[in-house]
Amino acid sequence: MSRLEPARVRRPRLRLPHLRLRLRLPSVRLPRLRLPHLPRPGRLRRRGSDAAALGSARDRFGLRDLIAEAAYGVGARPGRLVLTIIGTVLGVGSLVVTVGLAQTAAGQIAHQFDAVAATQVVVEPATARTQGGSRAIGSIPWDVADRLERIAGVEAAGGIAAVDVAGAEITAVPVNDPSAAPLAAPKVLATTPGLLDAVRGTIVTGRYFDSGHDERADRVVVLGARAATRLGVNRVDRQPSIFIGERPYTVIGIIDGVARRTDLLDAVILPVGTARVDFALAGLDQAQATIAVGAGPVVADQAPLALDPNSPENIEVQVPPDASAVRTSVQADINAIFLALGAVALLVGGLGIANVTLLSVRERTGEIGLRRALGASKADIGRQFLVESVVIGLLGGLIGSATGVAAVILVSLAQGWTPILDTVVVLGAALLGGVIGLGAGTYPALKAAGVEPITALRGGA
């Protein structure tokens, strides 16, 4: 071959001289291009036909060819491609954002309803407005803890009341030291034994009083952590005493970390029984309870009946809001707006693809005619254009999906939320782009398949 190169350079127009072709053919190996010689045309032609028929079945415009040709078609006009997929990008993107924000918001709501908020119940007597202000019209029974704990879903319950000590001083030692700066007296509260659990408090040292102390009206107290500091009590192993007025009370424990009624930390806490005996406590102010997640509605129904069967309206129960109800209502709001927007954008996106594909079918009539003339069947042409529009749709879907995910993450970052997005939604949205491409491409593909080779070639000339 290289020997022949100089000749080609010298005489570029004389490309196909007889002799050269003769010399060349054996080396270039054109088995199918060289047709059989005249003496035996029939037999050899048959053989050629069989080979062609076999080849047709195997390698005639296979999937690889289809995809390669469609890729050329899609990539031929990048500028137009961008305009074509914008609608799909927006549609798929807004769908992903919708679902993503709804899921993130739902997660956020669940997050806000933390364990305490979702499982804490407060029971108080109902109040009525009078001239002098408001006055409790119901009362909380002494055995409120027992009654509440019998309701399904209540895990711990306890009553609490403020104790009027009639100005009695509270001191760690009975002697009056005039040089000591006067401190604000700690509050005195009375609780049932179960209250510590009901407000999720912890014991720093010692113990909480039990029902025995309560029943016997023992003179014991538990100190809130801050009250203990103020009274100078930090250990209970030597049974220190504090004085309320003249009476000594043994300190049996110090508590901290309560999730509700944080005033307990500044208080001297008596058993309810002791307070009734020593300070003539008249009644309980409030009951606290922890419940199982989701038990709020049941407790709200049953607690008033359990505490005051004759006039349950005199009892007020504050239960956590039903988290799932809040969630669904928030979701419904977001979904209605964004899904509508997404659907409109998708429709526009689909029409965009249909329109541009139709335009390109019209522009490429010449190409279609040529392919038909070279042996493409109607189905080959239709498939090519259908795959092109599916690829365009998929591209839009992928970009839209990615954009949507980015938007959800950005919004979440800005709001300090944890972004939550289902992978199935992300992938499904990308595939939706392909489905839209399929729908949008069907009519143009049928149009392309219907192009007659002869009209196309005349028009394309």
Added chain:
Amino acid sequence: MSVVDLLGDPVPGDHTEEAGDIRVGGTVAPPVIELRALTRTFAGTPPVLAVRGADLRIAAGEYVSVIGPSGSGKSTLLHILGLLDRPTSGDYLFDGVPTGAASDADRAALRGGRIGFVFQAFHLLPHRTVLDNVLLATLYSGVPRPERRPRALAALDRVGLSHRLDFLPIVLSGGERQRVAIARAVISSPHVLLADEPTGNLDAATSGGVLDLFDELHRDGLTLVVITHDAGVSARAQRRIRIDDGTLTEVTR
């Protein structure tokens, strides 16, 4: 049974026994191309009779040139022979099989597998390279995938365009485009090559090269039908057919 099936399997006692030219060694084959009272009219006022009542038989391996003035119906005739167009009336038998009733898919398969077409206006894809344009013909004609590229390279080499493989058709000269079109037409080893003024844009030397290639293909057994205005080109053919206002006449030497 499709046309392709019919063509692929010789059935004992089929048409090959009755019709056609008698060949060397007593083998009987039907004409590759046979027109029976074929007419093609185009609607209009008045209607255009582009081909009227044509009767024509072209045997396998014949080299036929078609001459005639502009607008006489040459291209129309060639489009019908190439199964790109359908006659208004009359029959067209390809390899002895009537094509009028053949399905669209069968006609497409014949176009891809049996017929090579060189268009008067080349019809190259403007955004694809020379090599891609030639390869396009292999997609639909069932050339096995591993053979495609070597064949395209060989075909382009044969028309002297090996140095232009990656060029786009828009930067090629008219003659180069024509040679790309010829390479594309012969790559799938058709039985019949239909060429519409294949030398219309070529100078004498290049035109001579193309005609040498045609002679070569003809010697290898290819059936050629070449439209031309050029008497010199026409003289290379075995047989000349003249078309005047749609009417075919055999030109005797």
